[in-house]
Amino acid sequence: MTRKIDLYCEGDCWDPKLWSATPYELATTLKKMGLLHNTCNVNPLENESFITHYLSKLSYLHIDKKGVCTLQDSIHPRRYRVCEKKALEFYESNPKPDSIITIGHLAIFHKTPYFTLQDLDTNTVLKWRKEKKTTYMLDRIPISILEKNQKIQQEVYENAAGIFVSSEWVRKNICSYISEPRKVFTTGIGHRYSTVELTEEILRERFENPVLLFIGKEGIRKGVDAVIEAFQQIKNEFKNMKLRIVTNQDLLPKQVKKSINRTPEVELYSNISSKELSDMYMSSSLFVMPSRFEPFGKVFFEAMAFGLPVIGANHCAMPEFITNDYNGYTSSVNSEEIAERVKQVFESFKTYKKLSKNAISVSEKYREENVVAEMLSIIDRYSS
Structure with a gap:
């Protein structure tokens, strides 16, 4: 060696x-x-x-x-x-x-x-x-x-x-x-994350009180606008659904900022610490980042290490590590299709548990x- x-x-x-x-x-x-x-x-x-x-x-x-x-x-x-x-x-x-x-x-x-x-x-x-x-x-x-x-x-x-x-x-x-x-x-x-041990109680909490998580410094490239629109379409169909966004706020267009400000269920963050990031992964239910241009997307694997199913776009590298109905779903960068994919994740607790378990398995390789x-x-x- x-x-x-x-x-x-x-x-x-x-x-x-x-x-x-x-x-x-x-x-x-x-x-x-x-x-x-x-x-x-x-x-x-x-x-x-x-x-x-x-x-x-x-x-x-x-x-x-x-x-x-x-x-x-x-x-x-x-x-x-x-x-x-x-x-x-x-x-x-x-x-x-x-x-x-x-x-x-x-x-x-x-x-x-x-x-x-x-x-x-x-x-x-x-x-x-x-x-x-x-x-x-x-x-x-x-x-x-x-x-x-x-x-x-x-x-x-x-x-x-x-x-x-x-x-x-x-x-x-x-x-x-x-x-x-x-x-x-x-x-x-x-x-850098070791995979977490998920109890039935943690999975049940994530399923019953869904928190969607988006992380991407370059928000528009990563599809944050489509995620916000998708969330607005379906948030009332779920009890206590929230959307957390971690991005560089200075790069967001005014229209996107206005959309966030008029949606109280959306939380916006910038410049969080590594501890805050870990806590955010742990307390979320689903990672969503339908990136318009993505050679890899390291955050997908970080999220999966915490047992989060993932939704990415159906182009570039993302279909290589996101298998539909296995560890998440891919979608076009279209709010209606993203919304349908989110609903599929929370279709049943059995489905959610399966996606979460498989997400951890995929993450381990990386x-x-x-x-x-x-x-x-x-x-x-x-x-x-």
Whole structure:
């Protein structure tokens, strides 16, 4: 087994708020196993002043029909080259590991086998954009910038010993354009929660007093508007039904905020702690996030770890881990259809118990320890 692994990330690997805690959980798990050698933050602006951060944004300003915006730094080829330089400087000045894991396409390491963990590839975004589909996250970035980034990303992929991806949806797309499809592996992205023991009493309480839970920083991309409309259609059919929404309120359109404010059964939260998040999962009945564009959706697995059946959209990666009438349901991003799916979940206590039990089973596969074990077995096979 590989004994020394370096972990590279555009940010502090030990920051639990970074990228849904994925770097933190990966670093923590590798450290517990005695395999973590070094971590490297390739962010060139780490520890710089506010003014330096602000001035750095100027080079990424973009003007289009909607006005002025700042392009996502990590997508811009210029940003990649700066991160690459910092990564290689760290690599050359430190003892060499047996293998490297990078979170995202950060650099090419010619002397050490490296594996890149990717939740979404640029080519998938390009396909959506060229088909005039909306991603709700990368729609203002010029196609020319995305194409340059895609070429860089593909070069990193071609030189990697392996590519870990979040879903089959992403894997199949990457396999369609790289020269060695065999080195692309669907490992998923792990979550930190141990599965909970659910008593009959807890399940009965969840069933009889339904609480729907939505979690998604980018509310509209994640389908919060459709969830609110669905809830308003059916809330009076259930006793004490509530909807909890955890999102970035600043990103919500005024119309959505008004809809929330005039519905007293809807609770709105932002910036909750990890303890509050755990409590929210535990005291909810059903997780609903019919995302319009979703390469994975880590929160689905977190929710399932607490025994929550899940409702997601019937496209992108979600049908891979949501099986109708097994651990939840998929739906189009349509409020009427979502409402019908919610009613199916609470059709009977027997149905609810079955969905809850199976949700826990699905979640177990994607616990951080299990995902890392799969990654390590691949690293051991492909590091030579």
